[in-house]
Amino acid sequence: MSALLDVQDVHTFIGQFHILEGVSLRVEEGQITALLGRNGAGKTTTLRTIMGMTPPARGAIFFDGRPIHGLPTYEVAQLGIGYVPDYRAIFRHLTVEENLHLAERRKGDLKRKADFIYHLFPDLARLRHLKGGQLSGGQQQMLAIARVLVPDNRLLLIDEPTEGLAPVLVEQLVEAIRQLREQTTVLLVEQNFAVARHLADTFVIVDDGRTVCQGTMEELANDPATVHRYLGVAVGGEA
Amino acid sequence: MRRYRAVLIALAIAVVGIGLVGRSMKPGTLVATLLSGLTLGALYFLIAAGLSLIFGLMDVLNFAHGTLFMLGAYVAWTWVQNPHGLLLWAGLVLAVAGGSATAAWWLNWSPDRRPGRWTRRWLVAVGVALIGVTAWQWLRWPQALTLLLAAGGGLAVGLGAFRPPVVRPPHRRLVWRGVAVVGLLLVTVLLDAQGPTLASAVAGWGSNAKFVSAIVVGTLAGAVAGALMEWSLIRPLYERPIYQVLLTLGIVFAGNEVARAIWGVGAKRMEKPGWFGQPCRSESLAAWVYEQCASVTVLGRSFPTYRLFVIVLGVLLFVALIVLLRRSRLGMIIRAGVQDREMVEALGINVRQVFTLVFALGAGLAALGGVAAAPFVGVYPEMGLEYMLQAFIVVVIGGMGSVPGAALGALLVGLARAFGDYIVLSGVSLPWMEKAVRMSPSIARASTVLIMAIVLMVRPAGLFGEEE
Numbered sequence: 001m002s003a004l005l006d007v008q009d010v011h012t013f014i015g016q017f018h019i020l021e022g023v024s025l026r027v028e029e030g031q032i033t034a035l036l037g038r039n040g041a042g043k044t045t046t047l048r049t050i051m052g053m054t055p056p057a058r059g060a061i062f063f064d065g066r067p068i069h070g071l072p073t074y075e076v077a078q079l080g081i082g083y084v085p086d087y088r089a090i091f092r093h094l095t096v097e098e099n100l101h102l103a104e105r106r107k108g109d110l111k112r113k114a115d116f117i118y119h120l121f122p123d124l125a126r127l128r129h130l131k132g133g134q135l136s137g138g139q140q141q142m143l144a145i146a147r148v149l150v151p152d153n154r155l156l157l158i159d160e161p162t163e164g165l166a167p168v169l170v171e172q173l174v175e176a177i178r179q180l181r182e183q184t185t186v187l188l189v190e191q192n193f194a195v196a197r198h199l200a201d202t203f204v205i206v207d208d209g210r211t212v213c214q215g216t217m218e219e220l221a222n223d224p225a226t227v228h229r230y231l232g233v234a235v236g237g238e239a
Numbered sequence: 240m241r242r243y244r245a246v247l248i249a250l251a252i253a254v255v256g257i258g259l260v261g262r263s264m265k266p267g268t269l270v271a272t273l274l275s276g277l278t279l280g281a282l283y284f285l286i287a288a289g290l291s292l293i294f295g296l297m298d299v300l301n302f303a304h305g306t307l308f309m310l311g312a313y314v315a316w317t318w319v320q321n322p323h324g325l326l327l328w329a330g331l332v333l334a335v336a337g338g339s340a341t342a343a344w345w346l347n348w349s350p351d352r353r354p355g356r357w358t359r360r361w362l363v364a365v366g367v368a369l370i371g372v373t374a375w376q377w378l379r380w381p382q383a384l385t386l387l388l389a390a391g392g393g394l395a396v397g398l399g400a401f402r403p404p405v406v407r408p409p410h411r412r413l414v415w416r417g418v419a420v421v422g423l424l425l426v427t428v429l430l431d432a433q434g435p436t437l438a439s440a441v442a443g444w445g446s447n448a449k450f451v452s453a454i455v456v457g458t459l460a461g462a463v464a465g466a467l468m469e470w471s472l473i474r475p476l477y478e479r480p481i482y483q484v485l486l487t488l489g490i491v492f493a494g495n496e497v498a499r500a501i502w503g504v505g506a507k508r509m510e511k512p513g514w515f516g517q518p519c520r521s522e523s524l525a526a527w528v529y530e531q532c533a534s535v536t537v538l539g540r541s542f543p544t545y546r547l548f549v550i551v552l553g554v555l556l557f558v559a560l561i562v563l564l565r566r567s568r569l570g571m572i573i574r575a576g577v578q579d580r581e582m583v584e585a586l587g588i589n590v591r592q593v594f595t596l597v598f599a600l601g602a603g604l605a606a607l608g609g610v611a612a613a614p615f616v617g618v619y620p621e622m623g624l625e626y627m628l629q630a631f632i633v634v635v636i637g638g639m640g641s642v643p644g645a646a647l648g649a650l651l652v653g654l655a656r657a658f659g660d661y662i663v664l665s666g667v668s669l670p671w672m673e674k675a676v677r678m679s680p681s682i683a684r685a686s687t688v689l690i691m692a693i694v695l696m697v698r699p700a701g702l703f704g705e706e707e
Binding site for chain 2: 051053071072073074075077078079083085089091092093094098101102103105106147151
């Protein structure tokens with residue numbers, strides 16, 4: 001079976017710094033894959049490399065069997081990959097609705113998806129006419145995820161969705177992402193191991209810019225030594 | 240809230256400035272000076288709006304923006320004086336554009352049939368050579384031949400230089416684009432066949448029709464030149480800002496020399512359109528509608544009606560730009576892109592294409608400004624640089640990337656110039672002075688810099704600018 005996303009031994013430089021020194025990972029269609037690792041391990045850079053924002057110097061990336069390394073970012077996105085960066089990147093001067101409209105790839109995308117999106121995030125329906133800059137952090141996070149749901153994306157790259165959010169909001173987001181599993185495939189960067197364990201089917205751990213292991217979430221949960229070594233948390237613990 | 244404060248600061252500066260200078264003015268003189276300021280402001284706005292958008296969206300400090308202003312004026316002047324020559328050369332531009340548009344369309348229609356790497360290089364080389372030879376032998380070789388060669392050159396360069404999209408655009412859109420390309424080719428052929436007829440028709444038009452068409456032609460020429468400039472010169476340098484500054488500054492000097500070479504050194508006069516051209520003075524605007532006098536009485540003083548037209552034009556374009564930014568998808572992309580280009584691209588939007596479009600838009604506005612300015616400031620090579628410097632001050636005052644900011648800044652700078660000129664002519668007397676002090680002409684120029692300094696002290700990012 002070929003994976004939806006296949007990253008093969010990717011090396012990325014930012015300026016003169018060798019950030020990724022051999023990241024490989026596979027994301028199977030219809031699953032949520034957690035990309036784990038310590039701060040500075042290269043998780044965000046991995047997502048940005050897939051999106052073509054920091055193109056790889058070496059290695060290959062295949063999406064649905066076709067090479068996407070070297071493509072400009074907008075074309076990677078047009079192939080059906082949605083990106084939710086860790087800084088959320090909501091357009092402050094655009095209203096919530098305009099933020100969603102901007103994400104349309106074809107006329108009428110938002111119209112078709114509005115019900116689904118506002119069902120998933122009822123808050124956004126209420127705040128539709130507010131400017132992006134007036135939203136709270138949690139609302140911005142919801143909007144950032146809603147934005148990649150507007151077009152028919154086949155893969156979502158979501159970077160640290162729960163970072164800095166209140167527990168109530170975390171619960172709400174986790175629930176929303178769980179519902180997404182039926183719609184699309186997700187590659188999720190998550191610091192909160194409890195959340196990752198709850199959501200993901202499979203995992204990849206990167207450390208120092210290299211993939212160190214990959215497998216099912218169940219295997220990882222039963223391997224406290226690995227978790228402790230690379231993530232520095234106890235398996236049972238709430239983060 | 241921020242916006243109100245910005246407007247308040249601008250108002251405060253204007254009121255204090257006008258209050259100091261205008262204290263001793265008669266009401267008629269005061270209003271006439273105000274109107275002069277608004278006229279200048281309208282012109283500055285047309286240049287500054289594009290400049291500000293281009294900088295806000297793509298971080299390009301386009302020094303050559305004034306050159307496009309000058310280009311608009313010269314093209315308009317040529318259109319009025321010698322439509323025949325201009326149309327002949329327009330044929331060349333249209334043929335090349337038609338050829339490359341065909342190439343772009345073909346690559347979108349069947350993205351898989353892109354020529355190989357070496358073929359592409361050959362295509363570009365051959366295409367550029369073809370266009371060069373055609374431009375050189377234009378008007379010497381038979382028309383049909385040069386037309387075909389130019390279109391072929393455009394086609395070859397397009398096939399070699401354009402990249403097919405990864406995802407084929409929707410079929411309907413491709414069909415419509417195909418229709419547009421065929422239309423462009425048809426216009427090219429028609430223009431070539433009927434050019435002389437059209438030219439003599441234009442030569443026979445009245446001054447009003449000439450002027451209106453000159454506005455259209457000048458604006459289009461500016462937009463095309465801007466798009467070409469972005470695509471060929473600026474695009475390769477987005478990662479190297481210093482080179483960009485050097486390059487665009489170079490374009491200014493090269494542009495001045497080219498203008499001198501083509502049109503000569505001295506200033507050209509451009510006729511005012513008949514609507515504002517009768518040698519008389521209307522008592523009111525209502526009377527002007529019938530008489531179409533060159534000036535109108537404002538509070539007992541005469542004021543040129545053409546300048547009122549420039550003010551109206553500036554206001555109309557301001558409103559149009561705001562509507563474009565607020566209501567259209569392009570406007571949405573621009574507003575978002577000013578904040579975070581990378582994220583706009585991550586949503587699947589081809590930002591580079593938007594850059595070219597915005598560059599063309601800004602260039603067209605500047606060229607339009609040039610056309611509007613021509614009848615009352617004349618047409619001369621250095622006009623670009625002159626207005627450019629003021630426009631830069633306007634953009635700094637207003638805040639980079641903001642159209643309302645550019646408007647407010649243009650207003651302040653225009654008023655400062657007008658009242659500065661007044662001071663030079665009649666001297667200034669401040670409350671504690673016994674008699675008026677005469678000042679040198681540089682005070683008018685210095686006043687705008689002074690305003691810039693005041694605004695920057697209160698708001699380092701400009702009136703509507705945002706701190707990063």
